[in-house]
Amino acid sequence: MRIANLDGRATLLRSDGRGVDVETASSGRFSRDPQQAFEHWPALRAWAATLDVACFLPLTTDTLLNPVPRPRQVFALGANYRAHAAEAGVAPPEVPVVFTKFPSCLTGPRDAVALPTERVDWEVELVVVIGREAREVPRADAWSFVAGLTAGQDLSERTMQRQGPLPQLSMAKSLAGFGPLGPVVVSVDEFTDPDDLELGCAVNGERMQCSRSSDLIFPVPALIEYISRHCTLYPGDLIFTGTPQGVGATRRPPRFLVPGDVLTSWVEGVGELRNPMTGPGGAAAAATAARQQASLSSR
Known part of the structure; x- marks a missing residue:
């Protein structure tokens, strides 16, 4: 799993540049706050493993923080x-x-x-x-x-x-x-x-x-x-x-x-x-x- 701070939002990224917003994809279960991802890391990893590849969309990474x-x-x-x-x-x-x-x-x-x-x-x-x-x-x-x-x-x-x-x-x-x-x-x-x-x-x-x-x-x-x-x-x-x-x-x-x-x-x-x-x-x-x-x- 690769996690990034994309313009202030926790985002899962694939090596091909496609990504998914954590808060949106989890329907609010996990926070948009990148720091909070590590407070709930085991649960976040388990959830991320269930994501369908179709959830990942092309993203621009120009605003990585x-x-x-x-x-x-x-x-x-x-x-x-x-x-x-x-x-x-x-x-x-x-x-x-x-x-x-x-x-x-x-x-x-x-x-x-x-x-x-x-x-x-x-x-x-x-x-x-x-x-x-x-x-x-x-x-x-x-x-x-x-x-x-x-x-x-x-x-x-x-x-x-x-x-x-x-x-x-x-x-x-x-x-x-x-x-x-x-x-x-x-x-x-x-x-x-x-x-x-x-x-x-x-x-x-x-x-x-x-x-x-x-x-x-x-x-x-x-x-x-x-x-x-x-x-x-x-x-x-x-x-x-x-x-x-x-x-x-x-x-x-x-x-x-x-x-x-x-x-x-x-x-x-x-x-x-x-x-x-x-x-x-x-x-x-x-x-x-x-x-x-x-x-x-x-x-």
Whole structure:
């Protein structure tokens, strides 16, 4: 199953571009609110399996928004790819390095991002969407608590990140627009091997990152086991699982995003984000767009 936020409405999509509005097709049983889809994920999946293929009609996907607009919690992982830890000059961590991205930073798969400084870096990530409440989940059962997977960018302001005696990870990675997400959430059963997916990103068509999630130091089941041991995970929560090698800060010389760049990010089997970068003057427009998205998604 592939679920999207199409102009503020929960929509089931097929890989051929045909789709169906969840609220309309279910006669109101399920909400139009994309976030509510994850609150009722098992029931929604069971219902979707009964839909006749004739219900799916051609749709334009020009108005795809963030498919998970209001998660309670957004967890993120640092140094969770072997090659990325090596390029950063750090030893592979012995336990997951967990921080948070604030939900207010999330934005859509086509939204512009206003760059607040000249040191904003890219970090493509495989993102997990939780499908049911999880507490002390054993690794062997972890995938059954996942609603689906999506693509994300953990954009990072590197000066703020390194200010002070300790890293400012959450603040530096939670500025406005620093969490592009989408374009859809794809249920786990759509993947032949959800533990081995290609992901990458490009700036203006030049590939910067390309790896496979099999290089994760702590794969998805290990992350869910670890986080749920300490915190309760709720439906619709997100886990940004970490970024592979190829970030701008470790290049020689370092390279960062500039206004006019187009950042394209992808995860195998999920699809592509395409986010244009604007200058500080574009901050007001980006903020207005984010408010409009949040308003649409809560109706």
